[in-house]
Amino acid sequence: MRYCKGCGLPVPYGKFLEWTSDGTIIGKDSAHTRLVYLKVEDIRNMFKGITQRVGVSVDRYVAQAEKEVGKRFAKALVPGFVAHAPRGRIARPEIGVKAASHFIFNYMGGLGMGCAEMLEYRSGQGARILIENSHYIPLVVGDGAGVFEFLERIPVTARWEPVGPDSYVVYVEKTEQPQQQELAQELALEKEANIPGEVHFERCPKCKIPFLVSRSLYLDLDKGSLRNTVTGDREVALPVESFHAVATVMTAHFGAELPYLMEKLEQKHVRESSGVRYYADASGDKGMLGIFSDFTWRGVGNPVWAGNTERGVEVVVDNPFHPGMVAGRVAGQYEAWTDSLVRSSWTEEAPGRLRVLMEPVA
Ligand SMILES: [Zn+2]
Numbered sequence: 174m175r176y177c178k179g180c181g182l183p184v185p186y187g188k189f190l191e192w193t194s195d196g197t198i199i200g201k202d203s204a205h206t207r208l209v210y211l212k213v214e215d216i217r218n219m220f221k222g223i224t225q226r227v228g229v230s231v232d233r234y235v236a237q238a239e240k241e242v243g244k245r246f247a248k249a250l251v252p253g254f255v256a257h258a259p260r261g262r263i264a265r266p267e268i269g270v271k272a273a274s275h276f277i278f279n280y281m282g283g284l285g286m287g288c289a290e291m292l293e294y295r296s297g298q299g300a301r302i303l304i305e306n307s308h309y310i311p312l313v314v315g316d317g318a319g320v321f322e323f324l325e326r327i328p329v330t331a332r333w334e335p336v337g338p339d340s341y342v343v344y345v346e347k348t349e350q351p352q353q354q355e356l357a358q359e360l361a362l363e364k365e366a367n368i369p370g371e372v373h374f375e376r377c378p379k380c381k382i383p384f385l386v387s388r389s390l391y392l393d394l395d396k397g398s399l400r401n402t403v404t405g406d407r408e409v410a411l412p413v414e415s416f417h418a419v420a421t422v423m424t425a426h427f428g429a430e431l432p433y434l435m436e437k438l439e440q441k442h443v444r445e446s447s448g449v450r451y452y453a454d455a456s457g458d459k460g461m462l463g464i465f466s467d468f469t470w471r472g473v474g475n476p477v478w479a480g481n482t483e484r485g486v487e488v489v490v491d492n493p494f495h496p497g498m499v500a501g502r503v504a505g506q507y508e509a510w511t512d513s514l515v516r517s518s519w520t521e522e523a524p525g526r527l528r529v530l531m532e533p534v535a
Contacts, residue, residue, distance in 0.1 A: 174279075174394055179379035180387035183283055183394065187380025195370035196468060196475025196492050198410075202249035207413040208284070209494045210390075210399075210471040212406045213308045215442050220309065222438040227427050235311040236318070236331060238422035241356050242414045243319020250277060251323070270294055270324065277320060282397030285409040286313055289397075292342070297325060299346040306339050306396050308409040314343050321345045356421060368491040368525045370475040385470045403451045413472075416495040436497035440517065443505025453510050464510045465490075465503065474499055474527070485532040486515070493527045503529045 175184040190208065191199050200206035224231050251273050271291065278289040287307035294300045300321055307313045310333055318331035330348045333341045374383030390408060391400045399408045416435075424431045443449075454463040461479040465488070468476050474493040480486070486507065493499035496519060504517035515531040522528045 177377060177380045177382075180377035180382060180384060182377075182380065182382055182387050182390075183392060184380065185280070185283060187377070187382050189280075190382070192374060192383050192386065192470065192472070193370075194372045195367055196372055196472070196490075197367065197494075198472035200249070204245055204249035206246065206249055207494065208410045208472055209413055210408050210410050212401075212446065212448070213285075213409050214406065215439070215446070216309050216312075216409070216411075218442050219435060219438045220311075222441075223423070223427075223431070223434060226434060231423060231427075232311040234422050234426055235309075235419055236315040238356070238418040239312050239315025239415055240319040240322065240331075242412050242418050243316035244323045245319070245414065246316065246412060247277065247320040247323040250280060251320075270296075273324065274320075281313075281316070282394055283392065284411075285392070285397065285399035285407070286316075287397040288395070289313070289317070297327065297347070299329065299344065302343045302345070303336075304333075304341045304343055306398055307341070308398075308407070310341055312411070312415065317343050318345050356418060368475075368523075370477070370491055372469045372475055374470075383470055389467075389470060404448050406446075406448070410472075413494045416498055420495070420497075432497045436501040439498050439501030440505040440508070443502050444508040446509070449506050449509040453506070461486075461488075464506050473502065476503075485530050487531070488529045489522070490527045490529070492525050496521055496527050499527060500529045504531055507531055 176182065177184055177187060189201050191201060193199055198208045198210075200208060220231055220235060274291050274294075282288050285308060288305050290303045292301040292303050302317055304310065304313050304317075314331045314333050318329050321329050328348050328350055329345050330350070331343055331345045333343045336342050374385060376383050377387065389401060389403055391402050393400065399410070400406075401408050420432050420435065448467070449464065452467040454466055459466070462476050465476040465479070468474055468490070472494065475491040476488065477491050478487075478489040488503050488507070490499055490503065500517060500519035504515055508515055514534040516534055517529055517531045519527055519529045
């Protein structure tokens with residue numbers, strides 16, 4: 174791995190990712206995958222909270238939903254010579270599969286998803302992969318299954334077994350079950366409008382990544398983990414599609430209140446974490462908007478307005494990565510900063526424009 178001489182981040186970061194002026198982070202891959210940086214503990218806590226609420230482990234559903242995302246991820250990244258190599262009865266060229274998986278594992282490590290090693294690969298049948306230090310194992314398993322489905326064009330299932338502390342073996346196996354056509358179609362429709370913004374970053378002259386990013390994150394590529402240098406938290410970059418896929422699949426299984434539950438859990442975890450005292454700068458000319466100063470480098474969205482109205486406190490965020498999750502985040506950060514509790518609701522005022530209303534809890 175080569176590191177940028179201007180800012181110290183790995184060179185591929187600048188090659189593959191762009192921090193835009195509208196509060197989003199967009200991959201330079203063919204699918205323009207949108208990414209968001211979140212605290213690993215927030216993600217784990219959210220799924221733990223949902224599991225407690227619905228009474229059964231949701232891990233299997235998360236892995237199932239993420240498979241479609243993994244497939245797209247592979248489609249956008251895997252070099253053409255591997256993707257188009259013969260398949261079916263003819264064994265796939267092992268060197269090509271090794272090259273593709275090495276490339277994908279490296280990319281995943283760079284995003285903070287942990288490290289992976291291919292233990293066994295049987296073309297048309299399945300694979301065994303060792304995963305260490307993952308951010309959240311069901312998401313990585315789903316990604317792995319999706320990559321395999323993409324390479325082999327056969328439906329697969331995936332399961333995982335712990336083999337040590339923070340270490341799992343993932344088994345990807347051929348199945349007769351049909352693929353998730355409906356989810357694939359729904360995700361294809363999920364193209365939010367992008368509202369232009371005026372986010373300005375001071376950028377590294379060599380790789381163009383904002384200095385705010387290189388100052389906030391430290392990448393340990395050997396472990397595949399990202400450390401927030403300001404708060405000490407572990408962070409991870411996730412495809413935004415993951416949240417839409419997970420919400421869709423879990424709503425189908427557990428009912429329509431699921432996205433609402435995700436929002437409320439996010440609000441609670443953000444309120445109870447210490448991050449806001451490091452980021453918030455409500456004293457400057459940004460005023461109340463300063464509470465959300467980490468949104469743009471994280472790719473959460475572009476906070477464009479915040480203030481008091483006759484209805485309560487309102488915040489407008491353009492291009493939110495997921496309306497419910499961002500509304501929860503807005504309310505949680507506001508609560509943490511003001512040390513108060515609020516009741517929040519949100520509307521999508523226009524495509525890509527989220528308005529969050531917060532009223533004090535009496
Ligand atoms: Zn740089």
